[in-house]
Amino acid sequence: MNRLLSRFGKRIVREKLKSLQELYGIEVIETNPAYSSQECSGCGYVDKKNRKSTQEFECQACGKRVNAQVNSAQNLLRRRSVEGITIRTPKKQVLEVLIERHLERLKGCHSAPLEVLKENPYYSDSRDFLDGLSKPLECG
Numbered sequence: 113m114n115r116l117l118s119r120f121g122k123r124i125v126r127e128k129l130k131s132l133q134e135l136y137g138i139e140v141i142e143t144n145p146a147y148s149s150q151e152c153s154g155c156g157y158v159d160k161k162n163r164k165s166t167q168e169f170e171c172q173a174c175g176k177r178v179n180a181q182v183n184s185a186q187n188l189l190r191r192r193s194v195e196g197i198t199i200r201t202p203k204k205q206v207l208e209v210l211i212e213r214h215l216e217r218l219k220g221c222h223s224a225p226l227e228v229l230k231e232n233p234y235y236s237d238s239r240d241f242l243d244g245l246s247k248p249l250e251c252g
């Protein structure tokens with residue numbers, strides 16, 4: 113029943129957006145929402161603990177504090193141009209792309225919060241990479 117209602121609701125929303133697009137020339141782009149509420153719009157760190165409540169977001173890695181809805185919206189806006197993530201990308205694969213991008217940003221930065229990352233189960237496949245960052249490096 114939930115699936116039926118969900119599909120029915122999505123069809124109504126799509127039809128409405130399509131009519132707005134035709135009527136006003138508004139560009140409509142679908143983006144993959146997976147982990148958008150757990151990803152930091154500042155540094156890209158993904159952690160369940162980043163989301164304090166429905167309104168509060170505090171990044172465990174960089175300390176950024178922002179309204180949780182605003183944070184998610186910023187992530188969704190950026191995602192339309194992220195390589196490797198489309199509307200049909202499976203959730204698990206979205207997480208892999210986000211982790212890979214975050215780790216790529218950490219290269220060459222001495223402020224990587226390694227202990228936080230090592231405790232995060234999302235980063236468990238990246239232990240070797242994190243161990244390689246264990247000594248302070250120059251930010252590039």
Ligand SMILES: [Zn+2]
Nearest residue numbers: 152155171174
């Ligand atoms: Zn952050």
